[in-house]
Amino acid sequence: MNELLPNFSRYTSSCTEEEKAEIMSVIDTLFNDNDLLKIIKELATVTDDSEEPLQTRTDSLDRIFRFIKAINNPNRVNVVNSERNFLPIIKKFQLVLFDLPGVGGELNKAHYGIVWDLKLTRDELLVIMTNSYKDYKHIETSTRFNIGPVGNQSLSTFVILDQIQTISRKKIIATVFDGQELILNEAQQKRIDRSISLLSTKEIPLSEFLMNKKRKLIPIFDDFEVQIEHLNMPFKIISQSKFHLSYMLFFEDDSTKIFNINFELSTFANASEHRNAIRRLLRALPTYSAADSPVLIESLKDARLRIYNEILSKKVLSESEISTK
Template structure:
């Protein structure tokens, strides 16, 4: 079976004849394809096609050497990734985080509408006009640089303004900055410090733990006086938490499990954890 027949037999749509002609010359690629099963071959051809479409796009700039279309921070874009292994692959939505109008590379935060567990570097931003139905989350941990050739601005038809860009509100910037600090700046969350650095002690009041769980902090623990002090990583004001030791001897693993359950998304788990907390610490 010739190479053209193999490729066309793998795809539901006719492959571009020029692409086939070019691929037929690549002996190394032919060897790779013939050692793959049909599903793997289909996936590889898809990636080659997607990469070729992105790479063949022509750059467009204005008289000031600024790329067109202009991309702005907090614009949502459609990205064509061609990843290997656990890298991002295929079409996905993303958020423009850093962009220079004269540079090709754009820093993108991938977005997803799939339900994700709460983590310090996953930011739920709710429903976004112009994106798929459901709540959107930003995956700061997967932030990456992408060529403009892989990107297309996302637009939607606004009921009064007409066709406009899909954008994230500025109010989310501090949360993203904090997630970046935690992911790439090795900062520590309030939850991590309380869990790992205060032995078996717990805050007398849980409000700060609940409301500032994922805040990056600079903190210290005075074991003798059982007081924890902290400040938000980029602020100067210090806050104090009165800590309490348990009424009975426990090991640290019990406390770690308790903190996790106190912050659970499951209401019944949280309620049972609160009962245990008051039983142990009050």
């Protein structure tokens, strides 16, 4: 301790007496708490991580600081009939803002999440993470999709179903926005439920069926603009043959409808080339000019149609089609 005194005087020469007393108190605590000293020694070894995902030392220390702040948030409870209910009171299907001090590629900083399950008597919440939907950035899949605005929000909500996790109420930043709680409507709840069924059962989305069960065959949709939206959805087969599929979809309002797809032979070299073509259709995005002055160059609808026409160009032509060319 005596060895620290010369350095202490130099480092604190510009500090007030109150600040010096506070620093001495921390040092005194440090040298009398072996657990804390062990943590400080570990903190001193934190360095930049140059591998993906990039994370600087400053960023890592900020995450640690926010994690400690969350730990220091006291448990808030309300005793009702001898039962301890944790606060804040949250509703199922409510959109809540959390502070997530993630590690590596985990979600970090402030993020919205949908409270999917909870118990009043427990601190933890089962949360489906979300982002604000950006059409130029977010590719919809069977587990990541746009459910539209929640409550009075102006921006659409992009559900990240494969980022479902348990989160403590201590990490909550806000539960009310512009004076309102944001609760998913029934249609939004059912949209998520449908996708959860894909994770919990052996159901596959329509796109997987086209890639794996109709290899090298080109799908000819009855209504391309409508049926392109079905590719990431679970479906029920009504009837099928090699060159035809009749399938049923279940919608959020509990209605059902039957759709048809015919199939034609292709000139794809192999199944892999065929799968890649379908994946390109799934991953289509609109094209904008520079981000500082975004101007739409190609809409999502046009991008999908362009890629689908490229797929159709691989169709094996009949003799009558060849003669008309």
